[in-house]
Amino acid sequence: MRAQRVELFVCPMTTPADTDGLQALVDSGKIKPDTLVALVGKTEGTGAHDDWGRVWADVALREWTSKFLAIPVTEVAKQVIFVLSGGCPGVITPHIVAVTRELVEVQDEGPHGGADGRLVVGRAGSDAMSPEEVGRMGQIRKVAEATRKAMDDAGLTNPRDVHLVMVKVPGLTTASIKDAESRGKTVVSHDLTFGPEGAGAYANDAAALGVAMALGEVPESALSDAVVRRDWDLYSEVAMTSSGGEKRHGEVVLFGNSSTSQSAVRIGHAVTKDFIDAEGVRNALRSAGLHFSSGLPSETELSRLVHVFAKSVIPGSDQIRGQRITLLDDSDAYQIGKALGGMLIASVTGRTANYVSGGERNSHQGPPGGNIVAAVVRAD
Amino acid sequence: MRAQRVELFVCPMTTPADTDGLQALVDSGKIKPDTLVALVGKTEGTGAHDDWGRVWADVALREWTSKFLAIPVTEVAKQVIFVLSGGCPGVITPHIVAVTRELVEVQDEGPHGGADGRLVVGRAGSDAMSPEEVGRMGQIRKVAEATRKAMDDAGLTNPRDVHLVMVKVPGLTTASIKDAESRGKTVVSHDLTFGPEGAGAYANDAAALGVAMALGEVPESALSDAVVRRDWDLYSEVAMTSSGGEKRHGEVVLFGNSSTSQSAVRIGHAVTKDFIDAEGVRNALRSAGLHFSSGLPSETELSRLVHVFAKSVIPGSDQIRGQRITLLDDSDAYQIGKALGGMLIASVTGRTANYVSGGERNSHQGPPGGNIVAAVVRAD
């Protein structure tokens, strides 16, 4: 039988257009045109809507990938999924993670059976989503369907083996709103931002609920247009989602562990119980396989850490453990909220090259007040 | 003999002008006109130069204190030292700490002798500082002298018993620069900000070196005008300083432990080795007397924590543990740097009502890249 061998390569970037790290991986034979499945990273810049650092990184990385794969730039998206999250405030090192997957022939189930699975990755695209579906059940169902396909592509059948689902979906634009309304349809919001009633927030949250539906975290019967960004008790513990106006289809890249995998690494995840919960971060490390029953991981254990993916959604309440904070009133909350997530991770792991996205207020990505943390470690 | 009994009361504030917590302490007899020696706190607002939240808090607290002490507002500063640090970005709860001190008659050295000292506090004012002394040896020497007086007022003779020295000194203003130059003197900077060459930064750092000189952390022979904000290897591990243009004298409030103290609380401190060093925070808790030889403090131990005072100076380097960060380039670095310090403390203690000042780049307050953390705990 054929089994996956998945690897993650973390490349710090010195500018948004820095592809030297990736090129070095190519030159040393670590990534090949047919093994590169995703580029996931944090780009420096404002992290805002018009973040030219992120846009430039996207252009530069696509050009590089196009040359590497020897295909036109417009074809790159069909082969490699890009998840670039803008903004590295505080202690977040700009970096790109190359995710590679090769299929290797194995005799039987391989040596990693049972509870000790290893990393697999699956990808899938969704059907096209119309503007009137954005932030609503149409988007939820199409993401759920794509998530199931990505599980299938990963060779996973048990949702409990899934630890991270990164999703990109269409948002709304002035043009797509006009299109929908010209056809007599309504849209979920006229606010194009990621604010509390913003179309971007609705799209992200519908995508998260789609993952939750696919993985059985939320029953389909509990879902409707009316619960999106209203019923925060419905959420996924593994969905990290983003949206962009220019897209028409959803894209899913899903990470889990499989007993058949031949990877040297495995993944785990946990959720924080609130915004300052360092123990939630440590639980993610434990889930991934770092050994420390209580207290702190040793430097030796930490040396097995490959990467951390974390959300840093701002709590919707002005209280943390009964004490008031003023973050909700802060005009810089988006930046500061993201920066604080970076500190929470770095202060536990001692590493700053972490994928931390967030800054928005409330989300179906993780429980109310808490956030998702996934970790990939080298198996011991 | 007479011994100090010092207590700290932490009052969360719901607005910058909220004195309800203080009034409740008065009403319950916990603070009295002759025991209140300092009000130290974090005020909500921008934390910037023109932070009206801080200014309003200052006005409201002085008015309240004036009524409480039954003295004119202009006399308040002579009896109670105010240290208000503006800006509560992220997870810093706006609050005020009332520091009280009463002298009690004891038979002999008291029950707290030996290594297990208890909290004492000392205060002192400095001689007037001229504009041309700001940020230079003149200011350093006058702060050193006031620090020695404050040690004396605290009843301390060994610098090792000193764990926190809060200092306020004069900075420069357009008017004071004009005054100095009209007398043929130069001033340290024409930049009135807290930027890298700002007069505010020079004043704060001269004050820190003054503390370091008084406590023997830096020999006087190593000090000169030329080392201020140049030789970062010279620093205090216990000085937290601030400056304001309107002042003419320095003010010092100094915290330490004494074997004669009858206080129920004690203080300790440590420095972080870098910006993400949670272990440095834990070391401060250990220094103050929380018991956890390795790993994490238990909730029971944490329940003895009374307050944390921390600096969050931004490192002058763009590297943390060999990884690049972009904080130095960030136009919001001042806010984000302060917020990150708040997260580092809160993620360790589980409490957000911490005194965290900072955001400036480089300082003689703490070692290069690291920061000072002091903690007060209830003795077990």
Next chain:
Amino acid sequence: MRAQRVELFVCPMTTPADTDGLQALVDSGKIKPDTLVALVGKTEGTGAHDDWGRVWADVALREWTSKFLAIPVTEVAKQVIFVLSGGCPGVITPHIVAVTRELVEVQDEGPHGGADGRLVVGRAGSDAMSPEEVGRMGQIRKVAEATRKAMDDAGLTNPRDVHLVMVKVPGLTTASIKDAESRGKTVVSHDLTFGPEGAGAYANDAAALGVAMALGEVPESALSDAVVRRDWDLYSEVAMTSSGGEKRHGEVVLFGNSSTSQSAVRIGHAVTKDFIDAEGVRNALRSAGLHFSSGLPSETELSRLVHVFAKSVIPGSDQIRGQRITLLDDSDAYQIGKALGGMLIASVTGRTANYVSGGERNSHQGPPGGNIVAAVVRAD
């Protein structure tokens, strides 16, 4: 018969709590307890949701007024309408305008009949508005009713004589949303901000449409919940509105000209055709009575200018006169948009103590892309 004599006194403020200018007016007999009808001004600070400069100013001015009127602070709002707009970015001088009105006995219609009316002012409160009415027809109708009452109080019958209607209405809060939903009602938005879909923006715009309805600028038949913040062709040319969560009733202060008025000043208004239309500002000066048929007003004419009230709503388009601007993408757009309005006025009048509110995107306060400018001048 009794006729109004209205005066405006512009007092620059040196801090948010500066009442010296008002006190000087009292001391010189220019304002009296029974003549003060409104305090309208710009307060320094961030201009954001948690602008402590504005809050402090509000507290300080109410305390001052309470003492001046010898009534409790809680009664002040019944006698004097406060319209404080936070944020003085750029070239906007912090100031407060005291509006006084006295009734004087005149023989007959007085000397100012015909087209050359003089300033009158009227005030009115509205019925209580429930959370479910905010941003909807309920609020529109209640503001319309209050506007009619304020016209009546001003002694005006022709809407064409009305040149400025300042309105404050309830917005939404977390608590009022919960209240409405617990009663099975929906609210217009869960976004509490002044963003494109924010409850604050809906409240302000419903208030503007209420003024438009009362003055016949928009027929009632054209109004419905569905047009608020959707159909920008419906607007008032004289409404400047604001909202706050803590309020339950609307308040209206209305300015117009009346032939019976004994005032020394008169008011006029115009709208700008787009965001850079200085001629629109000049048209407002002409409307108020400055004489300059074309070109620029002379310094002599400008010396008759008493005050300018202007909105600076950001256009919803990224085009001005066919050229692209990036203001819609700017995270500082709220501040910059307000600042630019201040420059547009100051560059025409040579004065910086102008009332300029704005920064929000799109509004029924003024035509699409344009803004309202009202001016008060001393009659020649």
Next chain:
Amino acid sequence: MRAQRVELFVCPMTTPADTDGLQALVDSGKIKPDTLVALVGKTEGTGAHDDWGRVWADVALREWTSKFLAIPVTEVAKQVIFVLSGGCPGVITPHIVAVTRELVEVQDEGPHGGADGRLVVGRAGSDAMSPEEVGRMGQIRKVAEATRKAMDDAGLTNPRDVHLVMVKVPGLTTASIKDAESRGKTVVSHDLTFGPEGAGAYANDAAALGVAMALGEVPESALSDAVVRRDWDLYSEVAMTSSGGEKRHGEVVLFGNSSTSQSAVRIGHAVTKDFIDAEGVRNALRSAGLHFSSGLPSETELSRLVHVFAKSVIPGSDQIRGQRITLLDDSDAYQIGKALGGMLIASVTGRTANYVSGGERNSHQGPPGGNIVAAVVRAD
């Protein structure tokens, strides 16, 4: 004899990397490899130190130019001077201006003799500047020398014919400071920003004084290290300067009018008397040749306007015409100051595609409180 024919082509940009406008000019034959002498423009982005919009624009424009000229990217700077100013806050349209110059054979002095000169352009590089010269007399003298060479290249001998001198000079970097100090030299500042004592500000201002010295606006005898950023009465009325740490040489591009020029356009300039002085902008239009003795230019006259270049330096005082403003205290002053300059120009010209740089506090570029405005118009 050979005479210059200079043209300016203003190309709006839709993204920082948009070269479509330039390419269209090439395709239509309007710019040729041997006529392109400078690219001057405003790029969208933050306008801050780490503005990736500006960096991306620089990379993209150099790549485009490299292909257009068929030379390596590293050679581009030798043939085409780039002056890219980052940040388009408010009503500044992102754009690039291609400056072309061809030499044409004329019979004699040509038809444009006498007072009615036409546009000429001159370029020159300076000798290398060491770090210890930055912001001091060394830099001043080398810029003066390069300015004289650029006048020569423009064919101008009378400084009164010079209306705009754009200069780029080396600033300081961490590395260059270390280099200087290792050789026993001091540098002007350790602050690498454009703040009041920042090395960037010193470099820009030394460059401005260099222009002033070359053009006789300031006598060499009045110049010394000590006057830079101290004596604001010394200034140029035509210098617009910028600096960058990576450079070693200064670059000058100088615009003036010559009676021998065969250009269809001419240039003029004026200075504003203060930050809100729209008449100063109109004076620049008049100086360039728009006809309107008083009042406002007609639309017909404005249709001859080709481009405006303006500084928007923030005044060092908190007073404008006797009224207080709070801009000096504003943490967004850099952005807002630039935006206000854009509004001042646009409100006079009705055009938003203006070159407006600024936001810094005080400068030798223009008189105290005022700013430089240069305009290019099509001759009538």
